[in-house]
Amino acid sequence: MLLAKERVKGAMCPPRLLLQSDQFPLALLQPGAPAWFPKGLWSDPSPRAGKSGRGEAGGQWRGAIIAKAARSGQWGGDRHPALCVYGFSSVTGQFPPQHLLSFPISQPLPHATPIVGGLRPGMSIYVQGTVPHHTKRFRVNFSCGPQKGADIALHFNPRFDSGDKIVLNSFQQGKWAKEEHEHNMPFHEGEPFELLFTITPEGYQIMVNRTPCCEFQHRIPPERVQVVEADGDLELQSLNVIGGGMMGGGGMYYPQPGMLGMQPNMPPPPTSLPMMAGPASFHPQVPYVANFPGGLTSKKTVVVKGLVPQGAKSFRINFKMGYSKDIALHINPRLNEKTVVRNSLLNGQWGSEERELPHNPFQPGQYFDLSIRCGNRRFKVFANGQPLFNYNHRFHNFQQIDTLEINGDVVLSYVQF
Incomplete structure (x- = not known):
């Protein structure tokens, strides 16, 4: 949990509160306490957020919860809401639309x-x-x-x-x-x-x-x-x-945040992602096709940054074997289904889909930062600096994976591997 407090008109409010847990008792919002939400927050009708934007806080919320303090006057009139909470309400017994759990995670400042x-x-x-x-x-x-x-x-x-x-x-x-x-x-x-x-x-x-x-x-x-x-x-x-x-x-x-106090000659801290050895390709055209010299190796990382345009339906990131049409890893954000499908196409046959995610980083009008790391047993994928999913190798001779293909409704900022 990241909690930073600042004083807003005499009251202590957390301007950035990031909670990621399977179960979180709302110590800040007691059962039955009013919870003020921004107007228009819910895209689907919800008994917890009607025209007034007012709902009741349950005893606990489950799932990925992102809470953000409202600044003075930002969310309606002279009210100063403390928290905007997204998650599962034990009062309604329902999840909000999945995309409400999917906001870019801001780095702490400075x-x-x-x-x-x-x-x-x-x-x-x-x-x-x-x-x-x-x-x-x-x-x-x-x-x-x-x-x-x-x-x-x-x-x-x-x-x-x-x-x-x-x-x-x-x-x-x-x-x-x-x-x-x-x-x-x-x-x-x-x-x-x-x-x-x-x-x-x-x-x-x-x-x-x-x-x-x-x-x-x-x-x-x-x-x-x-x-x-x-x-x-x-x-x-x-x-x-x-x-x-x-x-x-x-x-x-990929730095760790909050390094203002480092010494001038201090080496960088350990990171979850290795450095890239190849040059970056800035603003490449879509469809995009590139080759990995010598194929993928253990700890090889591919970085894809881009923008999901408004009106996008889906796009695909494929790790392929150039000598065939097989796909070792197929990453398929589907905006119309609000999910990210992962699969493999081997010997001309699609395998079973994987869809579960802690959050969905691909939202219309938002930039994304995706890092795909090849390990000995699995791919590890990070989005915006946070773990997104693991994908166990279904094609184990990953050294033969030598082609990266990106197509669909996406605008690429750069690709590097």
Whole structure:
């Protein structure tokens, strides 16, 4: 459980409360206590959330529960609801629609990702997130150290409270330098975004939602950058370093959150996912087909980031044997069924489907971050940094799996393996 408290008009409220358990007694909401939900929360008719958005809290809720404190005035009038809870109610004996259990998990802020060995031309920083409603400003800082007051090679600061602009600057020897402004604001309140910083010999090329946004010339050598930090009015889904990893060539590092206190020369902490050895393919076209040189190996990880467009029905990620039409692992998000089907096609025959999930990360209009790791006995799949499912090998000579195929209703941000 992640619980961070802040004071809202004299009351202690948890602005981010993430609960993932099979059984959770509602200590915060007693049986019969009123529970205020945002209007329009339920897409299906529900006796617990009618036009007024008011329901009653049960003695316990089961399933994956995501609770989020409402900020002052955000959810109707002068009421200040404490929690918005999604799950199974023992009062109604029903689950809400499955997609209500499937929200991107925000990283705690401030968030810091270490840059091992500094930045170099050819490397990129990839950020996924959402601009919340009623935002004022957020920032991404390329800092030369984790300590307060360290030099900042690039300060990227979208501001909604001073004319909708992006401020770019650097901070050196305790002083801010001259600001540069970008007035064509590509970020919009309440909407998700993807942000890509590409390091070139001359500076930083910045893209937002696949569109060039602005550039910033180097004032401080990028090799001095040790940490990339994100903070402010931002719902951060992921922040990844692409290229220049410890394995040589390209690479990706999945950091642990909250690393602001790390020492400059401290090695990165152990992670649940290894680094990628190959270069990333940015914004590839769909259908997408690529080959794994030498086939899959144990601990090989494939990363797929993308966007599920509005109106999408389904898409497919297939791990295939190039010499045949067989599919060792078929991942099939079906938006119209609100499920993710996994299966194998061997010797021309489909096997039994697997559908159970702790949550569904594929939602219309939302970005996703999928990591598929090949183990000796099974595939382990992570979504947005959280375990999603395991899939035991049905085709055991996984070294012969040499083709990745992605097609259907999906917009790819990048693929790396």
